[in-house]
Amino acid sequence: MKETRINALVSPEGSLEVLSKQEVDRLKDKSEGGLYRLFRQCALAVLNTGIETDDCKTLMESHADFDIRLVPQPRGLKLELINAPAHAFVDGSMLRANREHLFSVLRDILYTSSIPRTADGFRRDDPEDITNLIFHILRNAGVLQAGRQPDTVVCWGGHSINRAEYDYSKVVGHELGLRGLSICTGCGPGAMKGPMKGATIGHAKQRVANGRYIGITEPAIIGAEAPNPIVNELVIMPDIEKRLEAFVRTGHGVIVFPGGVGTAEEILYLLGILLHPDNRDLPFPLVFTGRQENAEYFEMIDRFIRQALGEEAASKYDIIIDDPVRVAQTMKHGIDEVVTFRRAMQDAYYFNWMLNIDPVFQMPFEPTHESMRALELHQDQPAHLIAANLRKAFSGIVAGNVKEQGIRQIQQKGPFEISGDPQLLAPLEQMLEAFVTQNRMKLPGSVAYSPSYRIVQGAAA
Template identity: 80%
Template sequence: MTRPATINALVSPEGSLEILSSQEVRRLKDKSEGGLYRLFRQCALAVLNTGVETDDCKQLMEAHSDFDVRLVPQPRGLKLELLNAPASAFVDGQMMHGIREHLFSALRDLLYSNVRAASIAKFSPDDITNIIFYILRNAGVLEAGRAPDLVVCWGGHSINREEYEYSKEVGHQLGLRAMNICTGCGPGAMKGPMKGATIGHAKQRVKNGRYIGITEPAIIGAEAPNPIVNELVIMPDIEKRLEAFVRAGHGVVVFPGGVGTAEEILYLLGILLHPDNRDLPFPVVFTGLRENGAYFEMIDRFIRNALGEEAAEKYRIILEDPAEVARTMKQGMVDVETFRRAMQDAYHYNWMLKIDPVFQLPFEPTHQSMRALELHREQPPHLIAANLRKAFSGIVAGNVKEQGIRQIAEKGPFEIAGDPSLLAPLEQMLQSFVAQNRMKLPGASAYQPSYRIVSGAA
């Protein structure tokens, strides 16, 4: 990665967190293992690289090894001193307004969520759900009294131009129906729906359009916020990020993607398959171009084989019809509103959704934990989904997360073992993702697998 031009700057807060306690200042300056300096530096650098196409967090950090961020206390509050910051974040020496917002959103979330998630192993499932609520409320994402209108869009960061244009048109149709967009905040299928929605909102004179990006520290370097995001939230880890999507969102649209998208699909279906969620309305649409039909057939076969026919009833596949996708989501919003009003559940946060603790507790991908995954059929479908989700999470970590990349470099690919009837379709799908270039950004070097399917149970 060629190192771009850099700039030094002193930046004032934008939108939030203009004052810090002395304890918070100490934690942000702390360069030890338990301090926040390294984490904040990583997130700040990712935010400053908005628009740069890379999916290698380690490479990004190495290319900007001399970047530094320092707290500068002021009589009236706080400023950040940036040394050797990417010049692409500035216009005529002034930091772009949106990037400045994201920079201080990162500071806000790291300070707020780190304290609350520090002892997560001691927390009950209800505690974790409350922590996610507090983080989203503190970030201003939750708006009391607002009718359901938030569509979560998932899909790959590595998609071709035609797929990107299709995701934009879906976003446009959603925007025309005054629906708002929430994504993982990165490029590709995360950016397209937001960009399209801005046009739909402009045509309908929607002045408060929401383009919410939810990420987490380990992946933000690989998927820096795209320029459309106007509300950025950094959750403590991938599990809380995924729960935030389904608690705050009112429906999901899935575009073609790779292992990250497969992880999201399995997470969602695993939750919807829980017996307590059987009657809870939550519209889900898989959509793409007509030529993506084979892709979604493969996904559909994989789901039916691994999780059963009931799982396939939880989603609808719509090809090359953005208006129908939007109409389906709009009707879904009506169903969600009717149900929550009848059950006296909040519109802004899905409290009734039952999430098994196996989906909430952080999974740390290591060679040992990946080899030990329970990938067999002697368990309920929602637990099969949970363990397959962990397998995909480990592959994502090996592909784009700094710690995962380092482990693969030191010890070789993660090994995945289990029931051949589950793993054969899994391997076929992964090979298809590689063949379709869904594992790396366009223009990146050839994909080096972070996984190896091995025979026999764990």
Template identity: 85%
Template sequence: MTETTMNALVSPEGSLEILSNYEVNRLKDKSEGGLYRLFRQCALAVLNTGVETDDCKELMEAHADFDVRLVPQPRGLKLELINAPGHAFVDGEMLRAIREHLFSVLRDIVYSHSLPNSVAGFRKDNPEDLTNLVFHILRNARVLEAGRQPDLVVCWGGHSISHDEYQYSKDVGHQLGLRGLSICTGCGPGAMKGPMKGATIGHAKQRVKNGRYIGITEPGIIGAEAPNPIVNELVIMPDIEKRLEAFVRCGHGVIVFPGGVGTAEEILYLLGILLHPDNVDLPFPVVFTGRQENAEYFEMIDKFIRNALGDEAASKYEIIIDDPIRVAQTMKQGMKDVETFRRAMQDAYYFNWMLKIDPVFQLPFEPNHDNMRALELHRDQPVHLIAANLRKAFSGIVAGNVKESGIRQVQEKGPFEIAGDPTLIKPLEAMLEQFVAQNRMKLPGSSAYRPSYRIVSGAA
């Protein structure tokens, strides 16, 4: 059955009703330095809200005739959509949530590309400038709420999970919602949707009127993980590094559900930061959780972490199996600890300024064949650098799995090659094999997974 498409003229909903001539021209610019292609890709992803796909390249090719144009108006602007996916509309009217997300995309792309050019002396390799950029994007998106007590739980986990794993993530979200906690995820399906869906019921039972379901994504991943329908605040960060920093700066604790390479990347990023000496006394509750059937999965993750980063890294999280109530209680207590600490240190509740993030975790890593082969995966370096380089390895695999540019590179030149110290590489290879065997690399029902990586012998 051929999918229906629609043409529509859409008015702003929620944010950014006016643009400068410079901003309009950049959004129309189809050259390499312009923003048209980026905006079109993210807009198409938002129009596919609720449609589960994990192949950005496939999505773009399936809607090759889709177009989005800016239409200046006397009192602002509108978007003209050509051949937009029909499921984004009901009786000819665009769903309100999708319309909000569409203009969130416009807001964030314009702002994140305009701000560095408008700030005198901004440096893309300066840690303080990068953190300030993350702060300003979040503030511009109105994610940061002054005066609100710590209540934001970041939930990480796979987009490709079983029905039972999804139900468990809903159960955890329900318990979090009953305790008045809000949810922040990567905004996609699976373990990113489940906690939000569960929390909506918990909030309804407690008559929580201001429950937040924040989705933080980035242009390279949004096509593979379109926003789920529950997200009520969408933020598009410029790249994966700033997306990860946004999670840990605005979130007050993290819950990790079973997932694949993207989840492993997030875990290594978080642990690499928490292992920094400046963060040793900083409260940041982290829980790994899943069903009883996931116990072996977390044993594997725990073993990998202890081998690569040591027992100190493992002390930064708690593993709780098959107990949503205890998970929620642990997070609730963690929120109290965060509040007490922030108040004592006179630090903001809404943005974790005190968290020390080494520049190696902030500077964007470009996944390509040369960079992947050159990763320093050996033990002759500080433990946080081991975490940083392993994080990059997983980031490259994610790119090869679901990001348009990564998929094209793998198709043209073959899988990314990963090499290094066998004591790091062999456990990495074993864990990746388990991710493949457990169908954590691709959505159920999609084409068979073809590895985007190859483990090769020899040091990097």
């Protein structure tokens, strides 16, 4: 049965009620340098909140007749939606969460595109300018709150998890909420939604009226992981690298639930940063957790980290199995240490300025068949650089699995080829095979997973 579509005029909710003529022109511009295609893609994603899909290409193709137009009004603007998904509405009115998310998309796309144009001397390849860009996007979105005590726990984990794993993430979120902690995730389903849902109940029991459920995403992934309806602060970062930096700059600690290649990418990103000599004394609580049935999964992750990055990397995290209370207590204690440290160092509570992020983690990596084959996957380099290159490998697999451009490349040229040191690639291949076997590459019910990668013999370039 064909899905019902709706035409509607939508008024702003939450932000950006007034646009300049130049901004309107850029949003209407369908050329390569215009913002129309990007805005349409992100808008369609947030209108599909609650729909479980992880194929951005299929989502776009199934809504080929969807259009979005700006309608100037004497007192501001409205958005005209044509052939919008009916599930984003109730009795003809758009759900408030969808409306907030829609205008968050508009706010962040315009702001992100305007800074490089208007900021004097802004350089896209300068580490300090990149961090400042992230700071300004977050501040413009209202995420950075100077008067608030540190309470933000970033939760990472798979969108493709089973019901029991989802329920466990929800229980952990409940324990965090009981301790007054807020949740920040990648904003999608699965382990990104569960902690938020649990925290809402914990906050309700403690009468926490200002609980935060922050979702940070980026245009290439939002179509595959539409914001879940609990997110009350949505931020669209320009790319995956800035999204990851936003997590570690604003979060005060990280909890990792079971996941697939996207979760492995996040783990390697954070460990690579924490292994940098400048960051070795910075407190940053990191906990891996899951049900008893996930113990073997985390043993595999731990084994891979020790083989690839060494024992120092393994000292950066705690593994806590089937004990949500202890997870929450560990995180609360870790955040207390962060508060003490930042107070002593006169560093901001709301943005981790002291964290030194090597430029290799900041420069956008564009996964192509050539760039994936050229990754320096060998152990004759510092551990934080091994982590950086492995992170890129996982990022490429994510792109091939769920991102529109990556999926098209795989369809046209076949799987990405990954080559390098056999001592590094053997455990990598073993872990990837486990992700496939455990159905962590695609959502349950999707078509059978066809690998977007191939491990090949030979030294890295």
